[in-house]
Amino acid sequence: MFHTEYKNKFGLPSNILPEFLAVKNDLRKIVRCTINSYELKTVEEVCQKFGLFISAKTYDELFKGVSIQVTKTEINKISSQKLFIYITKNFDLIEQVFNIERVRTKDSAIKTGQLFQYPECCINFEVDPTCNPEHEYIFKNNENMNTKSYIYTKYNKDSFSFYLNNFLLFLNNQVSPFYLISHYPCNYNCEKSKVYAKKLLTIIDSEEPLLGKLMRKYLKLPVVFFDDSHLLESEKDENKGFVAEGEINGNSLYKKDLHSLRKYRDFGWRFNFADRITFEKNKIIFFKRIFGNNFLQIGKQKKQTEFDGLLINFVDE
Numbered sequence: 001m002f003h004t005e006y007k008n009k010f011g012l013p014s015n016i017l018p019e020f021l022a023v024k025n026d027l028r029k030i031v032r033c034t035i036n037s038y039e040l041k042t043v044e045e046v047c048q049k050f051g052l053f054i055s056a057k058t059y060d061e062l063f064k065g066v067s068i069q070v071t072k073t074e075i076n077k078i079s080s081q082k083l084f085i086y087i088t089k090n091f092d093l094i095e096q097v098f099n100i101e102r103v104r105t106k107d108s109a110i111k112t113g114q115l116f117q118y119p120e121c122c123i124n125f126e127v128d129p130t131c132n133p134e135h136e137y138i139f140k141n142n143e144n145m146n147t148k149s150y151i152y153t154k155y156n157k158d159s160f161s162f163y164l165n166n167f168l169l170f171l172n173n174q175v176s177p178f179y180l181i182s183h184y185p186c187n188y189n190c191e192k193s194k195v196y197a198k199k200l201l202t203i204i205d206s207e208e209p210l211l212g213k214l215m216r217k218y219l220k221l222p223v224v225f226f227d228d229s230h231l232l233e234s235e236k237d238e239n240k241g242f243v244a245e246g247e248i249n250g251n252s253l254y255k256k257d258l259h260s261l262r263k264y265r266d267f268g269w270r271f272n273f274a275d276r277i278t279f280e281k282n283k284i285i286f287f288k289r290i291f292g293n294n295f296l297q298i299g300k301q302k303k304q305t306e307f308d309g310l311l312i313n314f315v316d317e
């Protein structure tokens, strides 16, 4: 089973733990995380105990007056349950970041990124994904703030460093504690992001050794990700992708178990049922193990786009 319910010694919601530890240990000056409104009191108490300031903003406070297209369901979902919180040791930084961030222009996005201390290359990519032609992206930045997540850089390697695997955060709707970088990397080989992630993992190893151990395990699990750009807004949450227990060999996933797959359109059951899943350019092929290394094809599924069903291998480095 997946330890999204991971308990930490601070009693914090586990999804904010990596960001909290980054501030507590002076790796970052300020972070912004998402929590449920009922968790606010606990988070405030813990922050106070460690001399950290916290400020909570509602969805409306942070995004009001911005002419982005957000569906009604999303607004309701976010405003009723979620709060955005800033955590910092420097009280003045909170209003500074908030006032810049809520403006939502290209300039403010750059300044916000700088205040959050994201790598310069990643800030530039976030603001203009075409700034570096080598970083061709697969999942387009979706105009809509809430579904804009899945900038995924073109396969130019067979595998990527597990330090940059931030898919568990996305696939679990930001409830997972298993991530090191919370920004969108300019590409999954970004050296500056790796430097940050390595420093944070060292901190986590000393503060929460079990979390460090679990991260090394979970961040190396195969990820399958779907291009959801052709889906309706209401379908996206359920259909982002999943993390599997198993091994990748070439373009095939030899699967033992699945995590995070809630429903994948009408063929999700095949992912659950298959022992081997092969991802080709235009289709996904499902196999059942007969004995040893002998597999029987049990079905195939046409992809909506080339990137609709990508097998991503995050490995040690």
Ligand SMILES: [Zn+2]
Pocket (backbone or CB within 6 Å): 119, 120, 121, 122, 123, 185, 186, 187, 190, 191, 192, 193
């Ligand atoms: Zn970068």
